[in-house]
Amino acid sequence: MAKLAYEETFDCVQCGYCLPACPTYLTMGKETHSPRGRINLVKMAAEGKITYDELDGPINLCLGCRACEVVCPTNVQYGKILESAKDYIQEEKKKEMPKRVKMFQDFVFYKAIPNNKMLKTAGSGIALYQKTGLQKVAHKLKATRVLPENLRSFEKILPDVEGPSNRKKRQEFYPAKLRPSFKIGFFVGCVMDTMFSDINTRSMKLLQLAGCDVTVIKEQTCCGALQAHAGETEITKQLAKENIQAFERYDFDYIVNSIGGCGAMLVEYDKLLADEPEWNDRAKRFAERNVDISVILGQLQLPFTKEINKVVTYQPSCHMSNVQKRVKEPFDMLKSIPGITYLELPNKNMCCGSAGIYNIVNYDESMDVLNEKMKHVNKVSPEVIVTTNPGCHLQMKLGVEREGYSDRIEVVHIVELLAEACGI
């Protein structure tokens, strides 16, 4: 049975230092939607003072950005408390869930999201929709009005998805252009490799250029982040074990990704499997070898060939900063690009409101957080907003579109700028 992280709630001394760092407290203004309030509610649920459905609303509306954890003076393990609450709520909900709904959920989380072929087919469908002009016709005829508002918004800002012929050009091995410094296993991710597969390919080419042998192994699967956010711990553990088994067959120095959110899940596999002794060491070894691309590129030399003469700001991914604790590395990479003028985004550490599928399932609340973010973007008026995670990328694109800035502000992944400056 799912166990709430009750003991951990006692680490909270109710000081409230975390309140100004919490985006949902900022936008909703309620104690129950602050870290301190949520910790209290988890404690009360564990003591049987409130029911799981009273806990559900405040927990469901938490972004999981973990900004509260970073500022907490007593090191409250908010992530652990949150995951335990999600797990508990999901388990209780499943008891009342019709069997068909439960089977559908299991299918989505275990079969559909991690299924490479299914995602590639979906990606090909989107590419077809975009490249045959169907998207333009649909917009002209206002046919997308039949979609609910959340999907309609994201349909407008879909990136150019690569078709199957382009994706087939991806090599399974990119040999180092220089004497190899590191042997890299590249983690492609599910959503990332469907919507932004080109960024993955350019990541591999950058690593190759910097002197790494890069291999994409077929046996890898979904990191489990979306499943973990939904409280599906058993499925998450299963996916983690599949990834550990897949990568440990190879002798890689590092496992590298360009996805802030997935990277955060991968580096916490040891915590996820902490209660399974036979997996402890293997999970720890796997987690330690997983790093963001900026960590590797920062140790090597990229042969820049072009200046990027643009005014650039940076929206860090919460999971990159607060969970992976990679704050300096992506920032240093960005500042190393020749020609850029960097402007600091005020309150840049506040979440953009993307948070996995939060912006789809809690659309209105997510847009409130995004509006706060865009107030800060307005203060710096950049030409380019740089991100390091596909979710943040789409959310910032949506923010730019909602403000009517699409013709003057570009949203890019840091890899795109680095690749351009290296002539890739």
Ligand code: SF4
């Ligand atoms: S979580 Fe940390 S910062 Fe927030 S109220 Fe509790 S002790 Fe204070």
Ligand code: SF4
């Ligand atoms: S994880 Fe983010 S949204 Fe959730 S309580 Fe902490 S700061 Fe607030």
